[in-house]
Amino acid sequence: MKNKITEQSQAVKFLVIAASFVIIVAGMKAAESIIVPFLLALFIAIIASPPYFWLQGKGLPTALSMLIVIFAFLFVISIIGLLIGTSINDFTSKLPLYETKLSSQMQGVIAWLTEAGILEKQINLNEMFNPSSVFKIVANTLNEVSGLFANGFLILLMIVFMLLEVSSFPLKLKKMFNDPETSIKRVNSISDNINKYIAIKTAISIGTGLLVTIFLLIMGVDYPVLWGVLAFALNFIPTIGSIIALIPAVLLTIVQLGFGDALIVLIGYLVINTIMGNILEPRLMGKGLGLSTLVVFISLIFWGWILGPVGMLLSVPLTITIKIILDSSEETRWFAILLGPEKAD
Template sequence: MPGIKSTQVRQVLQGLAALIIIMTGIKLGSTLVIPLLLSALLTLLANPIVNFLHRFKVPRVIGIISTLIAFVIFALYFLGNIASTVRDFSAALPGYREQLTEQFLAAQAYLSERNIPLDLSAITDSFDPSALIGPLTNMIGTVGSTMSFALLIIIATIFMLLEAPLLPGKLRHALSSPDHELQSMRRFLHSFNRYVALKTLISMITGLLVGSMLWVKGVNFYVLWGLVAFLFNFIPSVGSIVAAIPGVLLALLQFGPGDAMLIMAGYLAINVTIGNVIEPNVMGHGLGLSPLVVFLSLIFWGWLLGPVGMILAVPLTMFVKIMMESSARWRNVAILLGPDDSISKTTTEASNVVRCPLSE
């Protein structure tokens, strides 16, 4: 028994050492890992479209090139609109700072009339309105620096898409238990495609609701805040909270605390309805991850890969969990990552996935 325990401890320590080495390698090589991850993401998004075109006798090479061109045009248009609106908002920031100072001086005078000595000058001096869009500009900056590898991303995606139809056959010959392991990969691809499609739709609805609410209220740059709500909704748990901050603060600067509280209530109503009612009913338990694991994965992948890791936190964690479920040694850990104490439901769902999206 002591020998068995020492062997188990040694295996655990070796596994932790290997994990630390892998994490260190990913962290140090993030400038290369991130473009490759984006290539894999783009491949998973583009492959169903390429397969759809192929069904109409469109050659796969032409389908790949046309799909990637469409993706690039959409990305440039989307990022260009965001950058233009951010530039206009930055130009208006000094005026908002003056409005904020006037509001704080009025509040200070109101309190002084009621013998409440309170100096609010320190708040106005330390307040930086540019912090309203700090997270967004950081994300745009990260994406911009990553786009310096645009040629690498496009070329890697082209080769991945060309290889996709051949991959199932190669894996079937290379894997020791191909049926079981391919089934796990099918589960991940099925879950990933479903997650991206539904999350994009839900994020679009969130952005439209937020933009419409701010437009009706007359908040400036409502299109920008709708886009922020759309983008940050892809970041689980905290994304919607961060996205609400600039809209509420700008409403405070424009209309005062009463209307800002009303806008905050609107954000809260949208996020609660979308996040706690619509999204769970639409997406169900397809992710197979507990809320705590989703939140911790956001922190972990964000630390490891930056803003891109925060966006990819759920798919990456989904992939790790599904791979763990396919291993007898790690199946118990996969159960801990799930929403309940059983993986029988996901196993049953996996058996119903008979086609691999990469090969369709």
């Protein structure tokens, strides 16, 4: 009888947790327009917090430290906006031309393969896959992401308040818990791991973006800065992101320079991403900050469905944050191990 009651209570507990999860996800989906700027502000605040505290440690007042960090952020965003804003508009205006050229070239390849006997019969490319649609997807995504900065003032305000709140957080913990030292250590450990991941990932992504930009500039591909920024952003999505980033650049190279140069661009992308993502990044990250390939793919779909393109870009940082929080407690560490890479220690 007692075992039956225990089983029923566990079943009820599971149903309550499952129902709560569904309600939370539905709420996040409905509040996408509010959550996306908040998460973007949180992500930027985490990146900005080390220099902010470093300036305070050098004896600068809080207000002056805040002003320096905010102006630095605005300067970086302005430079990026100037560099890629014109490119996005120009690329979007030339989309019909690129689509026509790409479809024509691909149909030419199919005709050649048919004549050579490699393909049994002539096929219509659009019935199988329309590669020109990739250009539309890229343009729509870039426009949607750039449209986020229409909420720039709101995001800026949230960053300021988040940075101010972080300063007083330890004092609040001391008042909240009976054992504040343990709580502060746990929060600091979580915060340090999140900061470490985001700092290293941002540095690697910047390096990847710069190398891609320089490489495409040398190759003579149009909009090298735009594709470099895209490589930087999508590098936050391990493995899958680098593949997505190379597709529009390779297709544009086919249209602009031909298949031979497109193959060189493809190889160049693979070399850059192998060095930065598979050699340098694991050495800097160390163990414990990885995710399994399946979890990366699922998180990409999940966060992308809830929060759109920004959710896709932040999918891995968000999932890594959840993993770090789960890993900080003995009760939930088992779930963090499940989220981790295939070769878990």
